[in-house]
Amino acid sequence: MMRVPNTVRGMRDLLPDDLAKRRRVEAVVQELFRLYGYREIGTPVLESYSLLSAKAGEEIRHRMYVFKDLGGRQVALRPEMTASVARLVAGKLRSEAKPLRLGYFADCYRYDNPQMGRYREFRQAGFELFGSSRPEADAEILLVACDLLRRLGLKFSVKVGHVGILRGILNAEDVAEKEQNVVLGLLDKRRLSAALKTLKALRVSEECLDIVKALQRIRGSESEHVLRRGERLIASNEAALTALRNLDTVLRLFSESGMNGPVLVDLGFARGLDYYTGMIFELYAQDLDIALGGGGRYDRLVECFGGEATPAVGCSPGIDRIVLAMERQGLFPEKLGLGTGKAIVVPVGEEQIGLGLRVASALRCSGVAVTSDVALHGLAEALGTASKAGIPIAVIVGPKEAKEGAVTLRNLASKTQSYVPLNEVVSAVQRLL
Numbered sequence: 001m002m003r004v005p006n007t008v009r010g011m012r013d014l015l016p017d018d019l020a021k022r023r024r025v026e027a028v029v030q031e032l033f034r035l036y037g038y039r040e041i042g043t044p045v046l047e048s049y050s051l052l053s054a055k056a057g058e059e060i061r062h063r064m065y066v067f068k069d070l071g072g073r074q075v076a077l078r079p080e081m082t083a084s085v086a087r088l089v090a091g092k093l094r095s096e097a098k099p100l101r102l103g104y105f106a107d108c109y110r111y112d113n114p115q116m117g118r119y120r121e122f123r124q125a126g127f128e129l130f131g132s133s134r135p136e137a138d139a140e141i142l143l144v145a146c147d148l149l150r151r152l153g154l155k156f157s158v159k160v161g162h163v164g165i166l167r168g169i170l171n172a173e174d175v176a177e178k179e180q181n182v183v184l185g186l187l188d189k190r191r192l193s194a195a196l197k198t199l200k201a202l203r204v205s206e207e208c209l210d211i212v213k214a215l216q217r218i219r220g221s222e223s224e225h226v227l228r229r230g231e232r233l234i235a236s237n238e239a240a241l242t243a244l245r246n247l248d249t250v251l252r253l254f255s256e257s258g259m260n261g262p263v264l265v266d267l268g269f270a271r272g273l274d275y276y277t278g279m280i281f282e283l284y285a286q287d288l289d290i291a292l293g294g295g296g297r298y299d300r301l302v303e304c305f306g307g308e309a310t311p312a313v314g315c316s317p318g319i320d321r322i323v324l325a326m327e328r329q330g331l332f333p334e335k336l337g338l339g340t341g342k343a344i345v346v347p348v349g350e351e352q353i354g355l356g357l358r359v360a361s362a363l364r365c366s367g368v369a370v371t372s373d374v375a376l377h378g379l380a381e382a383l384g385t386a387s388k389a390g391i392p393i394a395v396i397v398g399p400k401e402a403k404e405g406a407v408t409l410r411n412l413a414s415k416t417q418s419y420v421p422l423n424e425v426v427s428a429v430q431r432l433l
Contacts, residue, residue, distance in 0.1 A: 010112070010120025021323045021332055022123065026105060028151050029125045029317070036144050038103035038127055043084040045107060049074040052083050054304060055275035059185050063111040077109035082275065082298065082314060083305075085128050090307025098131025098310070105319075117290045117321045124293075128314035133299065135246060138279045138313050139253035141295055145283055145315045146261045152322065153331045155286040157262040160251065161269030163276045163296070164243025165234065169211055172237055173204040181274045188272040192216055216268035223251050226265040243278070250279050275301045283317070285325035292325055293317035341371035342433055344386040348379055348398035356397045359407060359425055363395070366426045368433065387412045393432055395425065 007013060014022070033040055053061050056079060065077040078084055081104055093100065104126045112118050127144050129137050142158065149156045163184065170180045179202055186195035196209055214233055220226045227248050234240040244267075251265065271280050271294060278297030285292055295315025302310035326332055343363060347356035353376075360370045371391060373382045383394055396408040407425055410417040411432060420428045 008120075010114045012119060012121070018323075021326070022319055024332070025152060025319055025322050025326070026125065028148060029103070029105070029319075032127075032144055032148055032151075033103040036101065036127070036140070038101040040103045040105075041085070041088065042104060043078075043081070043088065043106070045077055045109075046075050047078055047084055047087075049076045051087060051305070052076050052078060055083065055273065055298075055301060056080075057185055057272045057274045058182060059189070059272045060110065065109050065111060078106065079110045080108055080273075081106045081124060081126050081316065082128070082273075082301065085126070085314075086298075086301040086307075086312070087305050089130050089310060089312075090302045090305040094307060099137065100130040102126075102128045102130070104128075117288070117324050119320065123319035124316045125319055126314060126316045127295075128312060130302065130310050130312045132313075133311035135249040135279075136253055137311075138250045138297055139257065141313050141315050142250070142254050142281060143257055143259055145281070145293065145295065145317060146259060148317055149283060149285075149292070149322070150259070150261070152326060154292075154322070154325055154329060156292070156325075157264060157284050157286070158281055159264045159266050159269060159284065160247070160279065160281045161266045162243045162247040162279050163270060164246070164278055165230070165240045165267055166212070166215065166270060167277075168237050168240030168243055169208060169215075169234065170204075171239060173202075173208050175199075175202055175204065184270040185272045187216075187268065187270040212268075218268065219264060219266040221262065221264055223248075223255075223263060223265045226267065227251075230267045247279055271296065273298075275304075279313070281315070285322075285329070288321075288325050288328055290321060291318070292321045341369040341391055343368055343393040343395055343429055344371045344373060344382065344391050345395045345397065346373040346379060346382045346386075347376070348396065350376070352397045352399065352402050355402050356395075359395055359397060359422070362426055363429060366430065368426070368429055383410070383412065393429055395429065 275298040277299045280296030282291040282294035297313040299311040345360040394410040
């Protein structure tokens with residue numbers, strides 16, 4: 001017997017229940033697109049390597065799926081979406097009025113080590129806001145990210161920082177942007193010793209090393225206390241202070257919105273993408289030590305791709321990880337994805353199949369989701385299968401019903417039934433539902 005092939009490592013099949021859970025999350029994202037005014041876009045899975053690698057960060061560049069196509073061009077599967085969206089804004093959407101709000105869903109690819117909540121193919125959503133450098137734009141992105149998790153019923157927290165604090169410290173030591181990106185990438189991976197070793201090799205001052213180490217310890221849920229500690233530490237660095245004050249304003253606006261969730265302010269926080277210039281954040285579910293998504297401000301990316309200087313801020317919730325968190329917190333109904341209709345039409349014998357199809361079509365035309373019994377294994381088995389699948393109503397078409405121009409409607413939960421003329425089937429089913 002031939003062996004059944006496996007999926008490629010890091011990839012996975014999505015069964016009906018898996019996709020039903022994903023669609024439930026995506027439906028809430030779609031509703032937030034509408035409520036917050038984000039227009040949905042799509043971009044190719046395959047982009048030029050030069051575009052995707054420009055500001056991806058060394059860690060992500062190393063894990064991209066890169067190859068030459070038949071035309072000899074170096075291309076890659078997108079590892080995330082921000083670069084592609086910035087390309088659109090630099091080009092086809094250049095003349096759109098700002099602020100410009102764009103949303104998306106995207107399958108992305110990274111050659112990561114597969115583990116809990118991490119696959120080499122993964123699904124993201126996104127909210128990107130172009131054209132405003134003001135802190136209320138940052139606050140809006142924080143709001144929409146937290147609103148998503150709150151609407152899904154998740155218990156969560158948000159970690160917030162500002163990349164401008166660390167960059168301000170490193171700029172004062174004349175550390176080039178390329179080397180800064182390496183250091184921030186190491187800090188993102190919680191590799192403080194390696195980051196300090198890199199800085200020592202660049203001959204930064206002892207004061208700089210002390211400040212970088214101290215920033216890693218300045219975090220907490222009392223934002224005012226955390227920010228005041230940071231202010232004393234970086235008092236002599238105006239650029240870092242400006243970043244700190246900007247973060248203070250963003251957090252204040254977020255709090256004043258009335259939707260402020262549990263926030264951890266972390267002044268040593270970094271993310272592994274080179275394009276961030278300001279506020280950054282990540283979302284965490286209770287009892288799950290992996291980020292459900294994150295985002296931040298990236299004011300120079302559109303310009304990097306040949307567009308006009310355009311401030312921007314955005315976030316990318318991870319759909320697969322959100323589903324995992326919801327499973328952990330028991331937020332999906334038991335029968336989600338099992339039901340394939342709200343009613344099933346069951347012809348009892350061969351002679352009733354045509355009439356059964358006609359009844360099913362009439363119900364669908366009225367907006368009722370209908371499954372037709374196409375197995376003809378018998379009435380008892382058809383009703384048992386429908387009940388297990390969570391279908392509440394059975395429309396039975398037997399010889400007697402066909403002869404008299406009627407059907408039998410059975411409520412599979414209460415085990416009650418009624419005899420209904422064909423011309424009343426639609427209204428009778430709608431009443432039961």
